[in-house]
Amino acid sequence: MGQHSAPETASQVRYPWRATTRTVFQLVVGLAPMMPVIVASSGLPSTAAGIATALAISGAITRIMSVPAVNAALAEWVPWLAAEPRAGGNL
Template structure:
């Protein structure tokens, strides 16, 4: 007796299927991270380089992680479809 074991069909990650969306999400996260620096830039032009870079990277990393949550992605796909990991209606091949 042989048991039929279907070969799994590999799924393509959304970052590969929709690379411009991954770029848009990363740029969005970077802009949000950069916005946190505006008060300090306005207050003092002599901001240290290392703390500035660390702050931008920390906030960008946090935003990127939040954007990767399935519930957040579902919300984005519904209300901000250009930021969703995949289009709400897949385009025809």
């Protein structure tokens, strides 16, 4: 049998505040374009479309941010949104 190494700990476990920051950022960006619809709506049926759209946008942003090339760009240009801090950095 081959030797197996223990799986690497997920970045969400190693850097929980980074994961929280990324999630809040994604939610804010997802909710921002739908805020007028959500605020203007007072009942659940009319609000449901706005909430669904905001969740879909937030989900899409979450998926896009998980792409390695996007994460590399975030690490370069917006390091506080990267999944892990720069090597030798304190962010």
